[in-house]
Amino acid sequence: MKFISSKAAFAMVMLPALVATILMTQSCGKSGDVDSLYRDPSQPVEARVNNLLSQMTLEEKIGQLNQLSMPYGEGAFENLCDAVSRGEVGSLLNVPTAALSDSLQRVAIDSSRLGIPLLLARDVIHGYKTVFPIPLGQAATFDTALVKLSARIAATEASSDGIRWTFAPMIDIARDPRWGRIAEGCGEDVYLTSVMAKAMVDGFQGDDLTSPSSIAACAKHFAGYGASEAGRDYNSTYITERQLRNVYLPPFEEACKAGCLTYMSSFNDNDGVPSSGNKHLLTDILRGDWGFDGFVVSDWASVNEMVSHGFCSDPKDAAMKGLTAGLDMEMVSGTYIRYLKELVEEGKVSIDDIDRSVANILRVKFKLGLFENPYTGTPQSVKYDKAHLAAARQSAAEGTVMLKNDNATLPLSTDIKRILVTGPMADAPHDQLGTWAFDGEKDSTVTVLDALRDIYGDKVQIIYEPGLGYSRDKNTAGIAKAVNAARNADAVIAVVGEEAILSGEAHSLADINLLGAQGELIEALSRTGKPLVTVFIAGRPLTIAKQVEESDAVLYSFHPGTMGGPAIADLLFGVVSPSGKLPVTFPKSVGQIPVYYSEKNTGRPASGHETLLNDIPAEAGQTSLGCTSYYLDAGFGPLFPFGYGLSYGDFSYSDLAIDKSSYGVDDTIKATVTLSNNGKREATEVAQLYVRDMVGSVTRTVKELKGFKRVTLAPGESTQVTFELPVSELAFYGLDMERKVEPGDFTLWIGGDSDCTLSTDFEVTQ
């Protein structure tokens, strides 16, 4: 039986009944003299917005700017209903059930003067009931169509409980795996994150915003949050304006182009200015440069937190700075509802500023069709639909990356007699769901152990010895049992990694080695000499050089969600060939961080022949050891580069050609390459196109991803892969801070990861 908390039970049973009573006792607030043009869906949205706005009192306007979280406790619900009926609430988050969503909506519609619907929100980050891989895992699929489908499914399931707004996609570029929130985004790359941003916005919002299963997307965290100093959550960032525009903002601009209805301001202060009070970001760039006409919500209490930042003297000052910067809706900290009226009366906030923000919010409500269809319109039966589970399985399989496969250890054959399954993540249904899986249920989650037993249990003897209880477990008592079992097995599958709670918001780590005694478990298993397949299930890249060395084959799955088990089983036995590619560089050690492929060359780039620690003689005199940029103890390169991932095929690239050697700024480059599968199995490869702008008005990065394609080839098959790259995509913010293509020489590569070497040159002329 599933556990239902007393809070949830109360919400399901008692509260809707309470609402009915409240509605019966409250007189309907709508007065007869309301001009109801705004209710007419045949009117243009702007006419409806203006008509409604012109009839609102200042209090009602400020109410629209106020977002509350579902309250609990004695009298809290009655108070909430009163506030909603007085028009003091524009949005609610975390309303737990469809019945309650509809009840609260009824209070807003029937009991408030103007009947403005609530916008009901929740963090539906990587699935609702059917949980997909964490976004980092979805990014590893390099499959935008599948990512879009996953967001569509999440929206459909969430909307069945009345949710019409999700706080996703999270599109913070993250280059520091210590930062727990690296799990929630698409990794380190500007292009990959940008195309995934569009896919997710398209998926959440659907083809028709007014459909009951369409939910508003929210591009977050705007902006630069992923650059938190030292990977410590909420920490300050120091991103220059150029880096902001070239690296951190493009995914947000892409979301805007895709029609993303809302943005969320980030917690961090960049160069001293907290995002929730950053007019340059929220107004000049978002509205001025990009023409955004939706609304911006603060992150949780981040308006009030501008006081802690030392940017505002008190909550009233914070309300003023937030609103005037362009922050439309305040999440939970209540400074707007408390102080905006006073601030208007004192002339510190203009009514125009208030009207502008209210209009932004109403516009979104009209666009979502909430005035016409405020109540839940998606049936409950969509949850865990078969097609949803199949898509989750595909996503988990495509998002798992094979990092090593010596001696073709994988795929396993069903002729094998006995397999030992071990490790604390082999049967950890709660933990494989990952961070932000509030609505996922462990009872509906299939683990690696479940799947192996279920699919292969009648063909292969599956022995299970967990070795350790959970990922931080330091008690080594179980390791000997696992090792004994390994001695009697023909192959060992060790599933290790991180529990869900170790990544995500406020869960940063200073040490990203395997935790607990997991390292000892792998080492001991490796010493048995049995074929060792290590499967990592984690929320971030971990520093795993030693375990990779000790294993014969390695799969890496960023918390893979509800269907992670069957997906990994499919890969282990070769039902599916691995095709995932790393969306983020894997460091050799934590001291290399930040390490990412799209870096600058420096004046002294590493040559690959650097002297390392152990090659320096004792009592060496001071030398500059070749004068290049590297670490004595870790060298230069990472453990695995961005874009890396193996398959059961054997892919090679040849005959790279471009259609011209010289292009104008309005041209499109056509690049082709021959991709061959020289292996014995059908497999999918992600062909990746990179570019380098050799000389710029400011230094440029050594490689930038500009395109990718998933290509499936039969054994022995070759095909021509063609990329079309508009030269305009080479534009960047140079010395004059204008976004443009700078004519000159470029190099273009196509290959299977960011270390690819097959290249050709071209020039761009004026």
Ligand code: NOJ
């Ligand atoms: C804080 C988080 O930073 C944000 O991502 C989330 O959407 C909000 N809380 C709401 O839960």
